Amino acid sequence: MNGIKVALFGIGNCASALIQGVEYYKNTRAGDESIGLSHPDFAGYHVEDIEFVAAFDVVEGKVGVDLSEAIFADPNNVMRFAKIEKMGVKVSKGPVKDGIDEKLQILTNISKASDDDVVKILKDSGAEIGVCLLPGSAEEATKFYAQACLDAGVAFINGVPIRIASDPEWAKKFEEKGIPLVGDDIQDQLGSTVLHRNILQLLVARGVKVDKSYQLDVGGGAESLDSHYRGRMRKRGVKSGAISQDLPYDAPLVAGSSDFVPFMDNSRDSYFYIHGRQFGGAPIKIDIRMEVTDGPNAGPILMDAIRGTKLALKRGLSGALESISAYGFKMPPSPTTMYRAERWVEEFLLGKRKL
Numbered sequence: 001m002n003g004i005k006v007a008l009f010g011i012g013n014c015a016s017a018l019i020q021g022v023e024y025y026k027n028t029r030a031g032d033e034s035i036g037l038s039h040p041d042f043a044g045y046h047v048e049d050i051e052f053v054a055a056f057d058v059v060e061g062k063v064g065v066d067l068s069e070a071i072f073a074d075p076n077n078v079m080r081f082a083k084i085e086k087m088g089v090k091v092s093k094g095p096v097k098d099g100i101d102e103k104l105q106i107l108t109n110i111s112k113a114s115d116d117d118v119v120k121i122l123k124d125s126g127a128e129i130g131v132c133l134l135p136g137s138a139e140e141a142t143k144f145y146a147q148a149c150l151d152a153g154v155a156f157i158n159g160v161p162i163r164i165a166s167d168p169e170w171a172k173k174f175e176e177k178g179i180p181l182v183g184d185d186i187q188d189q190l191g192s193t194v195l196h197r198n199i200l201q202l203l204v205a206r207g208v209k210v211d212k213s214y215q216l217d218v219g220g221g222a223e224s225l226d227s228h229y230r231g232r233m234r235k236r237g238v239k240s241g242a243i244s245q246d247l248p249y250d251a252p253l254v255a256g257s258s259d260f261v262p263f264m265d266n267s268r269d270s271y272f273y274i275h276g277r278q279f280g281g282a283p284i285k286i287d288i289r290m291e292v293t294d295g296p297n298a299g300p301i302l303m304d305a306i307r308g309t310k311l312a313l314k315r316g317l318s319g320a321l322e323s324i325s326a327y328g329f330k331m332p333p334s335p336t337t338m339y340r341a342e343r344w345v346e347e348f349l350l351g352k353r354k355l
């Protein structure tokens with residue numbers, strides 16, 4: 001009765017980790033020791049309340065098969081951490097648009113099935129929230145699914161680094177339709193952006209002047225290939241923009257993805273370099289390497305965003321949700337520091353903040 005009906009656009013590594021996570025944590029209750037999950041309950045909903053009712057992709061091996069199989073089909077290479085029984089949801093074929101270009105076809109083939117009617121499937125499935133997890137450069141395709149959600153009366157969560165929630169025109173369309181909108185570009189549980197932002201905030205709080213910093217990623221998932229060939233400068237803009245929110249002055253900051261290494265599978269190495277000056281102008285240098293697995297890293301924030309959006313639906317809210325977006329996404333409509341975003345979310349959950 002408490003179910004949250006979710007449609008997924010793009011059944012890649014993040015979608016796989018999200019579905020596996022719902023299974024993995026379904027019996028976890030608040031107060032239990034739950035490795036990796038900070039909120040068994042969020043916005044009045046449990047992880048177990050998340051239900052997948054529709055799914056869309058475009059590649060062979062995913063289209064036309066049960067969602068439980070599609071999440072492990074090539075080129076997905078995320079770790080398996082849950083056994084998923086048949087889900088009874090067949091993956092439908094959406095329009096390819098700019099979702100897969102010729103470079104991504106090194107890893108996969110486009111399905112020959114004809115396109116399904118996305119709006120009709122959304123309506124028939126009873127989906128309340130559509131979660132967009134397309135490749136990071138799929139601008140046209142992301143906009144297509146945002147419009148399909150508008151047409152079907154379904155809330156939209158944009159995990160992709162394309163401006164939808166942070167574009168006032170799209171936000172207005174969702175507001176006029178009476179539907180919530182959240183995004184853009186998921187923030188990881190502990191990704192390079194979050195770690196970089198925290199280190200910079202710590203240095204600022206301790207009076208260290210940050211002179212320059214870079215942060216570069218290398219990974220082996222399909223998304224790393226996409227960001228290497230197509231989305232490099234876009235990704236760099238988003239990540240550099242996110243970290244610049246934490247320095248109260250201008251300094252040269254570069255953050256982005258630098259390369260694709262196939263044998264790394266879904267893991268990602270992030271390199272951080274920070275140069276600054278402390279007491280008396282004494283130099284300080286920080287060099288760090290972090291290794292994470294990409295898909296699972298997006299899981300907890302996606303779960304919170306889904307449950308926060310369901311609360312907004314229950315409250316009859318519409319337009320861009322600034323608190324949930326600032327808390328869980330790198331490119332929100334109202335960017336702010338991480339700690340302020342967390343406070344906004346607490347206020348939103350308590351009903352003390354409207355959006």
Ligand SMILES: NC(=O)c1ccc[n+]([C@@H]2O[C@H](COP(=O)([O-])OP(=O)(O)OC[C@H]3O[C@@H](n4cnc5c(N)ncnc54)[C@H](O)[C@@H]3O)[C@@H](O)[C@H]2O)c1
Nearest residue numbers: 010011012013014057094096099135136141222223294298
């Ligand atoms: N931790 C993370 O992995 C993380 C963090 C931040 C942002 N993101 C963003 O999340 C998104 C998903 O990442 P991922 O690693 O799961 O990517 P992925 O490449 O593994 O998955 C993308 C999926 O979209 C499908 N697709 C392509 N075009 C389509 C279309 N037109 N219609 C339907 N499906 C289509 C692909 O076949 C693939 O299954 C990316 O935009 C990424 O930038 C991920």
